[in-house]
Amino acid sequence: MRKGVGTMRTGRTAAAAIGAAMLALAAPASAQDYTARVTRVLKATPLIDGHNDWAEALREREGDARWTLDLTHGLDAKPVPYNTDIARLRKGMVGGQFWSVWVDADLPGPEQVKQTLEQIDLVHQIVARYPTTFALARTAADVRRIHKAGRIASLIGVEGGGQIDGSLAVLRTYHDLGAGYLTLTHVKTIAWADSATDNPRHDGLTPFGESVVRELNRLGMLVDLSHVSEATMVDAIRVSKAPVIFSHSSARALDDHPRDVSDAVLKLLPANGGVVMVNFAPIYISDAYRRWSAEQDAERTRLNAPPYGGLYVGQPDKAAAALAQWQKAHPKPRVTLSDVADHIEHIAMTAGIDHVGIGSDFDGVDNSLPEGLGNVGAYPSLLAELMRRGWSDADIAKLAGGNILRVMAAAEQVAATPAQAPTKTR
Numbered sequence: 001m002r003k004g005v006g007t008m009r010t011g012r013t014a015a016a017a018i019g020a021a022m023l024a025l026a027a028p029a030s031a032q033d034y035t036a037r038v039t040r041v042l043k044a045t046p047l048i049d050g051h052n053d054w055a056e057a058l059r060e061r062e063g064d065a066r067w068t069l070d071l072t073h074g075l076d077a078k079p080v081p082y083n084t085d086i087a088r089l090r091k092g093m094v095g096g097q098f099w100s101v102w103v104d105a106d107l108p109g110p111e112q113v114k115q116t117l118e119q120i121d122l123v124h125q126i127v128a129r130y131p132t133t134f135a136l137a138r139t140a141a142d143v144r145r146i147h148k149a150g151r152i153a154s155l156i157g158v159e160g161g162g163q164i165d166g167s168l169a170v171l172r173t174y175h176d177l178g179a180g181y182l183t184l185t186h187v188k189t190i191a192w193a194d195s196a197t198d199n200p201r202h203d204g205l206t207p208f209g210e211s212v213v214r215e216l217n218r219l220g221m222l223v224d225l226s227h228v229s230e231a232t233m234v235d236a237i238r239v240s241k242a243p244v245i246f247s248h249s250s251a252r253a254l255d256d257h258p259r260d261v262s263d264a265v266l267k268l269l270p271a272n273g274g275v276v277m278v279n280f281a282p283i284y285i286s287d288a289y290r291r292w293s294a295e296q297d298a299e300r301t302r303l304n305a306p307p308y309g310g311l312y313v314g315q316p317d318k319a320a321a322a323l324a325q326w327q328k329a330h331p332k333p334r335v336t337l338s339d340v341a342d343h344i345e346h347i348a349m350t351a352g353i354d355h356v357g358i359g360s361d362f363d364g365v366d367n368s369l370p371e372g373l374g375n376v377g378a379y380p381s382l383l384a385e386l387m388r389r390g391w392s393d394a395d396i397a398k399l400a401g402g403n404i405l406r407v408m409a410a411a412e413q414v415a416a417t418p419a420q421a422p423t424k425t426r
Helices: 002-026 031-044 054-067 086-091 109-129 140-148 168-176 207-219 230-239 287-303 316-329 337-351 379-388 393-415
Strands: 047-052 094-101 134-136 152-158 179-183 222-224 275-278 356-358
Touching: 031 379, 031 393, 047 152, 047 275, 047 356, 047 393, 054 094, 054 109, 086 094, 094 109, 094 140, 094 179, 109 134, 109 152, 109 168, 134 140, 140 152, 140 393, 168 179, 168 207, 179 207, 207 222, 207 230, 207 393, 222 393, 275 337, 275 393, 287 316, 337 356, 337 379, 337 393, 356 393, 379 393
Parallel strands: 047 094, 094 152, 134 152, 152 179, 179 222, 275 356
Antiparallel strands: none
């Protein structure tokens, strides 16, 4: 009798406990809960963004003023607002950043090299001007050490294979100056690799292109496959002994843009170990936005396309007014932080949680960024959204920086393997 009563009481107590736990799970966590969790994760693991064009934007917009411009705050108030300044980097709890050094792919090769060197120098100068904020990093250990000291680890990515002008000696020079990755192409197909946004000529990589990948492996630089064609992606993954990265790309299954990564390629990443760092640019996030953007470009050409014609060629005021009417009738589709989270989740589900990261492309796109992700202060909001979807702190840490740190360490290990001779210059 007593046993029966005891069992009943125990059962009621257990049921009550289970019910309370279920209610706790069902109850929405407060914003403060997510903020505390994000802060805890990013204190232990640096948030590392794979691609930010701030340095190039400063060079292009500010000219010689870039050497003296106050970078601490207020750059969001410029006539053309920047997505980045030091105050917002701190708000975003950024622990590491690959600063892109990009030049126009249409420039002659020697000019691309010259401008690349100037871009690398600018990154060095920014770090030198703000030594309590930034420190140059080359290795995964550097990033962790700098983050632990409360500074932002500054890495360098060269955004375009044309910037080596067909010379592995130039590539080695970039490496010696601190470059941590090479994007194999930008928007143009080059002599040794096909771009995603140009007509293919090589069905991927040429033999020299394969040599570039092997030399990147030997140097410990990352092979970056953003901007390249799918055939180039597949070739590079086949050739590379180290994990590859996509420094700023998203999921093609959700947005059928050739700059994004197909499920077929995502499924190659577990064996390679690589990581796709999700881009925030709306054109790579929303298929509706991509289609709207193409239609707007076509309408702009129809209205005014000198010297070939157009409805209002030579009448820019009329063309602008007509385009404004078209835009009113065809409103721009909304793109939000939630859409970016969808891409992150798709890549995590398709390739695995170990193969996704963040590569915003801040200051490399126009300011029509997703709602909620307009600048470098917004990363915690993205991580909180994923927490609301059920992501654990451990998985958030992998996304934020753990995965790219693992890739960097693996590339360093490949470079440290004995009996690797330098590849011939050409």
